[in-house]
Amino acid sequence: MIANYHTHTFRCGHADGTEREYIERAIEGGIKIMGFSDHIAFRFPDGYESGYRVQLNAVEDYFRTLGALRDEYRNEIEIHIGWEMEYYPLHFRQMLKNAVEWGSEYLILGQHFIGNEYPYGKYVGEGKNGEKELSEYVDCVIEAVDTGVFTYICHPDVFLFTGADEIYEKENRRLCKAAAKADIALEINFLGIRDNRHYPDEKFWKIAGEEGCAAVFGFDAHKAQAAYDGASLAQAQRIVEKYGLKLAETVTLKPLKLI
Numbered sequence: 001m002i003a004n005y006h007t008h009t010f011r012c013g014h015a016d017g018t019e020r021e022y023i024e025r026a027i028e029g030g031i032k033i034m035g036f037s038d039h040i041a042f043r044f045p046d047g048y049e050s051g052y053r054v055q056l057n058a059v060e061d062y063f064r065t066l067g068a069l070r071d072e073y074r075n076e077i078e079i080h081i082g083w084e085m086e087y088y089p090l091h092f093r094q095m096l097k098n099a100v101e102w103g104s105e106y107l108i109l110g111q112h113f114i115g116n117e118y119p120y121g122k123y124v125g126e127g128k129n130g131e132k133e134l135s136e137y138v139d140c141v142i143e144a145v146d147t148g149v150f151t152y153i154c155h156p157d158v159f160l161f162t163g164a165d166e167i168y169e170k171e172n173r174r175l176c177k178a179a180a181k182a183d184i185a186l187e188i189n190f191l192g193i194r195d196n197r198h199y200p201d202e203k204f205w206k207i208a209g210e211e212g213c214a215a216v217f218g219f220d221a222h223k224a225q226a227a228y229d230g231a232s233l234a235q236a237q238r239i240v241e242k243y244g245l246k247l248a249e250t251v252t253l254k255p256l257k258l259i
Contacts, residue, residue: 001233003250005035005108006084006154006187006218011054011062012039014222019069021224026077029228033078033250036066037108040083042095044118059102080253082106084154087144088116096149099256106253108187108218109144110154111137125198129163131171138171142178151254152216153179155189157204165203172204176211185248186213188239191220193232200239209243216248 007022008015019036026034039053049055054062063081070079083099085107099107114136115121122128124137137159144150156175161168179186186208192199208215217236221227240247 001217001249002031003033003035004031004217004219004221004227005033005037005080005082005106005151005251006189007034007036007221007227008038008084009036009054009062011058012222013051013053016222017224019065022221022227023069023073023077023079025224025227027073029230031077031228033080034227035080035082035106035253037082037084037106038062039110040085040095040099040107042091042098044091048118050118063102080105082108082151082253084108084110085150086111086113086117087140087147087150088113089140089143090116092147093259096147096256097258100258104256106151107149107256108152108154109141109150110158111140111144112158114140124159127160127162129161131163131167134159134161134163134167134171138175141175145178145182145184147259149254149256149259150184151251152185152187154187154218154220155192155199156186157199157201158189160198168203169207173207173211176208176213179208180211180213183214185216185251187216187218188236189218189220190226190229190232190236191222193235194226194229200236202239202243205239205243205245209245213245214248215240215245216251
């Protein structure tokens with residue numbers, strides 16, 4: 001494994017360690033391309049800022065610090081600076097505008113909420129058995145793919161669906177068909193492996209393989225040690241081989257533009 005585009009920093013409030021520690025761990029593990037993609041800063045119209053994402057007053061430091069380290073380590077590793085971002089129909093254009101104006105290099109889609117997150121959004125990892133909610137999640141992911149600005153889809157199987165298997169298959173097949181058609185990779189998420197979460201979900205990856213989807217590995221590092229996660233690599237590779245997935249060792253970063 002030579003590339004990882006899914007790395008967080010302490011600024012999101014649920015990660016720790018310095019950026020330098022993450023970079024040196026990645027180099028130690030043989031990573032040649034490293035992307036920092038912390039949870040994108042955003043202030044909702046009434047002034048609310050989510051506690052799990054970078055705060056607006058830390059954005060300048062995010063780019064300044066990582067930019068300096070990118071220059072310092074340029075002969076050892078290729079570093080890119082972007083964001084993990086949701087697709088919220090009400091706020092997408094403003095979030096994208098912010099990302100463009102900040103000089104972000106790329107976005108990866110991490111759809112943690114449906115319903116625009118705040119004030120009435122629903123977290124997708126809590127366990128839901130409603131077809132309507134799963135369908136809404138899939139709709140959001142497909143609409144995000146159609147914008148053309150996301151480089152890949154993080155943990156596409158993050159929605160914890162506890163309903164009927166036939167509904168799970170129908171909706172996630174819809175997601176996988178859209179991803180395959182758009183030639184956008186789906187991430188096998190190493191944080192889920194490390195923490196023994198409900199994802200990666202093998203039911204999902206079976207569908208992804210049947211639909212000819214491309215997979216990409218993402219460490220989803222919130223600690224420096226996870227900036228190279230060799231312990232989870234064998235499990236991720238097993239999923240790729242078992243379901244005949246096309247593995248993308250690297251991805252092309254999609255340039256950001258206002259739409």
